[in-house]
Amino acid sequence: MMQDITIGQLARETGCKIPTIRYYEQIGLLPQPRRTAGNTRRYEANHVARLGFIQHCRELGFAQNAIRELLALTDQPDEPCEAVTKIAETRLADVKRRLARLEALKSELERMIGTCAGGRVKQCRIIEALAH
Amino acid sequence: MMQDITIGQLARETGCKIPTIRYYEQIGLLPQPRRTAGNTRRYEANHVARLGFIQHCRELGFAQNAIRELLALTDQPDEPCEAVTKIAETRLADVKRRLARLEALKSELERMIGTCAGGRVKQCRIIEALAH
DNA sequence: CCTTGCATCTCTAGTCACTATAGATGCTAC
DNA sequence: GTAGCATCTATAGTGACTAGAGATGCAAGG
Known part of the structure; x- marks a missing residue:
């Protein structure tokens, strides 16, 4: 998929730091992206929106549980x-x-x-x- | 001063936990209250309002620095x-x-x-x- | 007075949500 | 194919609490 982006591009587009993106994946807020043969993450467009959403929620002070609930409405x-x-x-x-x-x-x-x-x-x- | 309250009363009035109150004092968000001869803290009315303010700010997701700025406007x-x-x-x-x-x-x-x-x-x- | 017992005290350690570092491997461009 | 930046996993450190341990304070009953 040509439109897939790397974790670095995702970080630049959202202003979110790379380790934070991996952390969100680890705790289940961001779904695991597909991997290349060499094991690097490749993200799709929906990841950008979802990460942006999570960031805004955090900035607004929503508890992690509240964010999970809101994301559940989408999922x-x-x-x-x-x-x-x-x-x-x-x-x-x-x-x-x-x-x-x-x-x-x-x-x-x-x-x-x-x-x-x-x-x-x-x-x-x-x-x-x-x-x- | 008869109207001074203990840390436990302050905690009950604001819904803030006792160790958190001491922590806010430690980092300088809450001014140090006077102490009794036996070294226990005695708070006045203005502490209640100030702590309530800090709590709401935290809930709204303001950074500690932003809270300090806002409190500085009062101080x-x-x-x-x-x-x-x-x-x-x-x-x-x-x-x-x-x-x-x-x-x-x-x-x-x-x-x-x-x-x-x-x-x-x-x-x-x-x-x-x-x-x- | 003096004890009984809950409240506070200080201090240290643990949690949560990141954030930074270390060392190894991946990928692209000469 | 190799130089060099990106990404990988894993571990440790930070900020803002939060929970415990052990000692002392203090109001109320005997």
Whole structure:
């Protein structure tokens, strides 16, 4: 397959380090790619998307278990609707909580930047914005 | 000070484990509290808010360095406006990126839950929603 | 007072998710 | 075919906790 790429190309395309890619394969987040006769990994297009997804999830602070659940939604599209919906709803609730907190933080950062005209910041309520 | 609380009470109020609280103190995220004559820690109200803030930041996947920057905005309210604004703007850009990704994920989860009426999920585009 | 017992203390070691290094082998281009 | 960078496996190290061991603190009952 000519369009298959090496682990180095995959790393460059996604910004993910090579050992991390192998680590994700080891713990089962990335499926094992095919190998050449000389035992080097060859990745296909779907690996690029999947790795990008995993990276964004990690950046957003999702637990490994949550990432597995989300990937399971892709891996088992023939699962009964109920099961998939239940997982999706749990994840959605989590996503909504995160959105609310980020919005609060965003508002406070914007307020700080906006009211900074005088020369000194009067007060910072970042902690209060996120402490609940 | 009667309103001071022990590390155990702080742990219960914030849901943070006791060794983690001591760890945050060790790495300088939480200020050292005063001690009793017998050397046990006594926390004040501001510690509760600050620890809650740190926890939410960790859950949202902020790097330790980012958390330090955000806390610095609180710790140095007398800093010149420019410096504070610069930090706040950097953090704000980061927060906005996260918000955009979470919104994309939210939309896709909602679409999946919504179109699931038939009995099987037709297709899952979660990966595409977050792969970019 | 003094004990009983749970809470804290410090210190060391273990876990999880990477990340870096070492030494061997693969692959492409002269 | 060989120079040289890429990839391979395997092991060790880092950052951020997390769990234990053994010693001391401290409120409550006798």
